Amino acid sequence: MYVAVKGGERAIAASHAVLAEVRRGDPSVPVLGVDQIEQQLGHAVDRVMAEGALYDRTLAALAIKQAQGDLQEAAFLLRAYRTTLPRFCASLPIDTVRMTIARRISATYKDLPGGQILGPTYDYTHRLLDPTLLDDAPVPPAPRAAEPVDPAVPRVAALLDQEGLIRPERGDRDAEPPDLTRDPLTFPAARPLRLQNLARGDEGFVLAMGYSTQRGYGGSHPFAGEVRYGTVAVEIVPEELGFAIEIGDIAVTECQMVNQFAGSRTEKPQFTRGYGLAFGHSERKAMGMALVDRALMSRELGQDVTAPAQDEEFVLSHSDNVEASGFVQHLKLPHYVDFQSELELIRRLRAEVEERVAEPNREAAE
Amino acid sequence: MSLPGYNFAYLDEQTKRMIRRALLKAVAIPGYQVPFASREMPLAYGWGTGGMQVTAAVIGPHDVLKVIDQGADDTTNAVSIRRFFALTAGVRTTERTAEATIIQTRHRIPETPLTAAQILVYQVPQPEPLRKLEPRETETRRMHALADYGLMHVKLYEDIARHGRITLSYDYPVLVNGRHVMAPSPIPSFDNPKMHRSPALQLFGAGREKRIYAVPPYTSVESLAFEDHPFHPWKANEACGLCGATDSYLDEVVVDDRGGRLFVCSDTDHCTTRRAAGHRGAAAGHALAGAGE
Numbered sequence: 001m002y003v004a005v006k007g008g009e010r011a012i013a014a015s016h017a018v019l020a021e022v023r024r025g026d027p028s029v030p031v032l033g034v035d036q037i038e039q040q041l042g043h044a045v046d047r048v049m050a051e052g053a054l055y056d057r058t059l060a061a062l063a064i065k066q067a068q069g070d071l072q073e074a075a076f077l078l079r080a081y082r083t084t085l086p087r088f089c090a091s092l093p094i095d096t097v098r099m100t101i102a103r104r105i106s107a108t109y110k111d112l113p114g115g116q117i118l119g120p121t122y123d124y125t126h127r128l129l130d131p132t133l134l135d136d137a138p139v140p141p142a143p144r145a146a147e148p149v150d151p152a153v154p155r156v157a158a159l160l161d162q163e164g165l166i167r168p169e170r171g172d173r174d175a176e177p178p179d180l181t182r183d184p185l186t187f188p189a190a191r192p193l194r195l196q197n198l199a200r201g202d203e204g205f206v207l208a209m210g211y212s213t214q215r216g217y218g219g220s221h222p223f224a225g226e227v228r229y230g231t232v233a234v235e236i237v238p239e240e241l242g243f244a245i246e247i248g249d250i251a252v253t254e255c256q257m258v259n260q261f262a263g264s265r266t267e268k269p270q271f272t273r274g275y276g277l278a279f280g281h282s283e284r285k286a287m288g289m290a291l292v293d294r295a296l297m298s299r300e301l302g303q304d305v306t307a308p309a310q311d312e313e314f315v316l317s318h319s320d321n322v323e324a325s326g327f328v329q330h331l332k333l334p335h336y337v338d339f340q341s342e343l344e345l346i347r348r349l350r351a352e353v354e355e356r357v358a359e360p361n362r363e364a365a366e
Numbered sequence: 367m368s369l370p371g372y373n374f375a376y377l378d379e380q381t382k383r384m385i386r387r388a389l390l391k392a393v394a395i396p397g398y399q400v401p402f403a404s405r406e407m408p409l410a411y412g413w414g415t416g417g418m419q420v421t422a423a424v425i426g427p428h429d430v431l432k433v434i435d436q437g438a439d440d441t442t443n444a445v446s447i448r449r450f451f452a453l454t455a456g457v458r459t460t461e462r463t464a465e466a467t468i469i470q471t472r473h474r475i476p477e478t479p480l481t482a483a484q485i486l487v488y489q490v491p492q493p494e495p496l497r498k499l500e501p502r503e504t505e506t507r508r509m510h511a512l513a514d515y516g517l518m519h520v521k522l523y524e525d526i527a528r529h530g531r532i533t534l535s536y537d538y539p540v541l542v543n544g545r546h547v548m549a550p551s552p553i554p555s556f557d558n559p560k561m562h563r564s565p566a567l568q569l570f571g572a573g574r575e576k577r578i579y580a581v582p583p584y585t586s587v588e589s590l591a592f593e594d595h596p597f598h599p600w601k602a603n604e605a606c607g608l609c610g611a612t613d614s615y616l617d618e619v620v621v622d623d624r625g626g627r628l629f630v631c632s633d634t635d636h637c638t639t640r641r642a643a644g645h646r647g648a649a650a651g652h653a654l655a656g657a658g659e
Contacts, residue, residue: 008440008442008444008445012446076410080406083407181403184404186401186503187503188504317503323411323574325411326411326413326574327411327412328412329412330411330412330413333435333443333472334435336436337437337552338536338537340554341536344535344601344602345600348600349533
């Protein structure tokens with residue numbers, strides 16, 4: 001029995017010990033270095049940083065090691081650490097136009113200012129297992145372009161903006177943005193809060209929600225206007241200086257979906273956009289997020305809210321995998337007190353039903 | 367302060383202040399769910415993070431803490447939470463209800479009547495009593511604001527119409543201070559009457575759902591019912607096999623695979639105290655009484 005036993009404390013300690021042993025695995029196999037995870041499991045690190053809502057590659061790699069590669073558990077470790085950190089200030093908004101681009105594609109234009117840059121992608125790999133990776137074969141160096149990438153590459157949405165064909169982004173640039181981690185989520189949620197929620201939301205959930213809009217549950221006719229991945233500078237304005245300084249670079253993936261929109265009672269026919277941003281290289285996440293962001297704008301655009309992905313209470317309340325994982329798994333905790341009361345209730349109800357069934361039978365027999 | 371690198375009781379003072387503000391509001395409006403900026407805790411959501419944040423916000427170095435889960439001090443999660451505060455706050459812990467100044471609980475109210483010097487902190491999985499009837503938060507908040515509880519009364523009425531009785535046995539909704547319908551957390555309905563005009567301060571923390579609510583001392587807490595179908599706090603119609611108590615909530619323990627059952631007090635401190643005072647049940651001396659006996 002795992003409950004109601006004396007010595008729960010000893011059982012917990014023993015469980016921790018066996019966990020450490022299982023985590024290490026066969027001691028004859030060399031131990032996995034955090035630097036190896038950071039370097040060679042980059043997408044795992046990116047996902048953990050995004051869902052853990054903390055940009056720190058080394059700590060994310062440590063969390064992955066500690067969680068035996070369980071990425072949701074790793075994101076939880078990072079979140080629990082993040083919440084203890086003091087908050088010095090908010091950065092200026094990052095400027096992805098000035099991104100040092102490693103990859104940038106647009107599906108809406110054949111060519112465009114700044115060009116199409118494939119960069120590192122699995123998109124055109126044949127998904128055949130590669131046995132050469134079983135060994136430590138040397139990797140030949142990748143070719144380099146003769147020309148550097150433009151230092152400022154305009155976004156596709158800006159091109160449509162010039163023609164007035166895309167709905168301008170509204171919102172007060174100078175307003176202090178709400179902070180999901182400092183205020184509880186309340187509904188209706190403004191777009192900045194929705195985006196914050198989706199940015200740290202579970203990749204699988206966000207992906208599935210985005211996918212559902214493509215299959216007819218709140219369709220929004222999306223085009224991948226642009227996906228770009230690279231590093232951007234993070235700037236802050238320290239109070240004592242009064243001007244912006246760079247504090248470092250972070251890698252992000254940004255997606256701008258362009259959606260056809262035939263108009264509604266309140267809006268003209270135009271293109272609309274959905275926005276996705278994720279730490280690191282996470283195109284699946286950024287694209288799913290952009291689809292869901294657009295779906296969640298239905299209310300503002302005067303569209304009917306009929307599909308799950310358009311329903312902000314449904315999406316935003318269930319996107320967080322730290323919350324979801326905890327609550328689903330809390331069912332492992334003992335519930336024998338409430339179960340006991342249900343047991344008593346079911347017995348009483350059954351007894352009453354049996355009584356009722358027995359009575360007419362008796363009458364019939366008489 | 368006993369865990370280097372962390373503040374007393376883990377949370378930083380700013381966070382505690384934020385929680386205390388929510389608590390003050392909660393006490394001022396009994397039964398009203400106050401949204402608060404719940405933090406991630408080093409324990410999974412659903413495992414008592416709300417209760418832990420409330421405890422962390424109200425505990426001081428001279429407090430004596432008791433933690434129970436299902437009425438027992440020795441269930442694994444209760445052990446884990448008790449150890450967390452022993453480590454981060456260095457406070458004295460106890461298994462004795464009467465000795466504790468703060469009792470954090472999951473799913474039970476201790477059998478020993480509480481005093482005005484005690485705070486009972488409930489861990490709450492779902493703070494919204496109307497959630498099973500209406501999934502939308504925007505709707506349920508409106509219903510509370512208007513004291514529009516018709517939906518709940520219809521549910522209870524339909525229960526009676528279909529089954530001859532109300533089919534809620536735990537987390538049985540209560541009306542607090544004659545105004546707000548409140549989820550008492552998944553305590554058995556047997557415990558509901560203990561909340562009514564309790565001298566102790568009762569605080570409720572729902573971490574994942576980011577809500578805090580409270581029942582101040584000596585506040586009316588009424589279990590919902592109808593005049594012709596009064597509330598009835600059920601328990602197993604047995605006596606505790608270990609201490610012989612007939613007035614405590616009992617757990618049913620399966621003792622063999624031939625239908626053997628043993629009923630024992632869910633409140634382990636209550637049972638231990640009674641046995642120490644010489645009370646004996648029909649199965650006194652059973653292994654369930656624990657190795658410590």
